[in-house]
Amino acid sequence: xxxxxxxxxxxxxxxxxxxxxxxxxxxxxxxxxxxxxxxxxxxxxxxxxxxxxxxxxxxxxxxxxxxxxxxxxxxxxxxxxxxxxxxxxxxxxxxxxxxxxxxxxxxxxxxxxxxxxxxxxxxxxxxxxxxxxxxxxxxxxxxxxxxxxxxxxxxxxxxxxxxxxxxxxxxxxxxxxxxxxxxxxxxxxxxxxxxxxxxxxxxxxxxxxxxxxxxxxxxxxxxxxxxxxxxxxxxxxxxxxxxxxxxxxxxxxxxxxxxxxxxxxxxxxxxxxxxxxxxxxxxxxxxxxxxxxxxxxxxxxxxxxxxxxxxxxxxxxxxxxxxxxxxxxxxxxxxxxxxxxxxxxxxxxxxxx
Numbered sequence: 001x002x003x004x005x006x007x008x009x010x011x012x013x014x015x016x017x018x019x020x021x022x023x024x025x026x027x028x029x030x031x032x033x034x035x036x037x038x039x040x041x042x043x044x045x046x047x048x049x050x051x052x053x054x055x056x057x058x059x060x061x062x063x064x065x066x067x068x069x070x071x072x073x074x075x076x077x078x079x080x081x082x083x084x085x086x087x088x089x090x091x092x093x094x095x096x097x098x099x100x101x102x103x104x105x106x107x108x109x110x111x112x113x114x115x116x117x118x119x120x121x122x123x124x125x126x127x128x129x130x131x132x133x134x135x136x137x138x139x140x141x142x143x144x145x146x147x148x149x150x151x152x153x154x155x156x157x158x159x160x161x162x163x164x165x166x167x168x169x170x171x172x173x174x175x176x177x178x179x180x181x182x183x184x185x186x187x188x189x190x191x192x193x194x195x196x197x198x199x200x201x202x203x204x205x206x207x208x209x210x211x212x213x214x215x216x217x218x219x220x221x222x223x224x225x226x227x228x229x230x231x232x233x234x235x236x237x238x239x240x241x242x243x244x245x246x247x248x249x250x251x252x253x254x255x256x257x258x259x260x261x262x263x264x265x266x267x268x269x270x271x272x273x274x275x276x277x278x279x280x281x282x283x284x285x286x287x288x289x290x291x292x293x294x295x296x297x298x299x300x301x302x303x304x305x306x307x308x309x310x311x312x313x314x315x316x317x318x319x320x321x322x323x324x325x326x327x328x329x330x331x332x333x334x335x336x337x338x339x340x341x342x343x344x345x346x347x348x349x350x351x352x353x
Contacts, residue, residue: 020316021307024300031116031295035123042120046184055186067091107238109319110249115228115235116293125224126277126295128171135163140224140279152271152301168221175216179209225278229291239290251298252318252326253283260314264305271305272298272315282315286327 046052049061060067069091106113115122129139137146137159149157183205184192195201201209219227228235242248261283264271272282275297280289282298302313318326 020313021300021303024296024303027296028300034117038118039120039123043181046181046189052185052189054188056188103234104237104241107241108245108248110294111242112235112238112291112293114238115232116295119235121232122228122277122293122295124174124220125228128167128220128224129277131163131167131170133157134159135161135167139277141222142226143279147274148265148267148269150265152265152275152304154304171220172213172217175220176209176213178216179212182212183208228293229278235291235293243287243290246327247320247323249294249317249319250286250323250326251282251289251292252316252322254314254316257311257314258283260306260309260311264302271301275301 041050044050049064051060051062053060069087103114132141133139133147137157139147147157151157180192180196187205192201192205195205223231230236261270262268265274270281270283273280276282277295277297278291278293280292282289282292296317299313299315299317302315306313
């Protein structure tokens with residue numbers, strides 16, 4: 001331990017290193033809390049008339065108040081079409097564009113933050129991924145290889161096929177609950193829950209719940225992250241907006257210390273790749289990570305495996321000029337043939353001379 005002298009007295013100097021692991025765990029606790037809060041809001045917003053559309057009453061509810069387009073006075077003879085159009089513009093189009101603008105502004109600066117922190121679909125992706133991993137050793141049936149037996153925190157991963165019925169039951173149950181909740185967004189919640197409790201759902205209500213439950217069950221069991229990556233229009237607009245900003249928040253990789261990744265997990269596996277719910281490779285360049293949801297699970301995994309490294313983890317959030325340099329460093333650094341072969345895919349083959 002280094003020491004310094006001040007006059008005749010000697011003082012020990014204890015080197016203080018940053019503690020990225022506790023910070024990463026604390027960040028995940030906050031994210032889980034925000035996710036849970038928004039999920040509860042998604043379920044109970046119609047119940048408390050925070051937001052829903054009442055097809056029976058021909059108007060919407062917003063924050064406990066009736067929200068109408070102001071068209072009632074223009075449905076009879078002599079209606080003023082121009083004034084009706086102005087009401088639609090002021091009461092519908094402008095609020096929708098304002099909400100979309102806010103979402104795109106957040107995406108421009110921080111990426112798909114809504115997806116990883118607020119969207120009620122994403123925590124289900126993480127939950128069911130975990131159950132499927134317990135059943136077969138890989139987060140999805142589409143993964144080619146099983147995950148390493150060692151987790152980033154050093155514990156061992158065990159698989160048991162008896163988790164398959166649990167994963168299926170959870171998926172179908174959540175799909176059914178979502179179908180009911182979505183129905184309360186267009187019909188009075190008191191009517192729907194009363195009919196459900198007494199087994200008196202109408203034919204149309206049963207058809208809606210049956211179709212939506214089937215579709216969501218297929219999504220939760222087989223698609224999940226694929227829906228988020230390729231089929232969610234809200235997510236795609238966020239991704240394209242984020243890609244256009246070279247200084248937006250991004251997962252930065254310290255490529256000068258890339259050799260530290262070799263002892264991350266056994267068999268040269270990367271911990272960050274194993275934990276990503278979207279099945280991305282966080283050390284890749286931004287355009288290969290365009291569906292990143294900023295969930296920061298890769299940051300926590302890297303901090304776990306590098307907690308004994310005084311230089312800290314290799315992954316961190318960067319923005320501004322650091323984000324530009326992170327991308328510029330990819331093309332500026334020499335890449336070995338072995339590195340290229342390690343990242344070879346069927347669509348991107350490495351030339352063999």
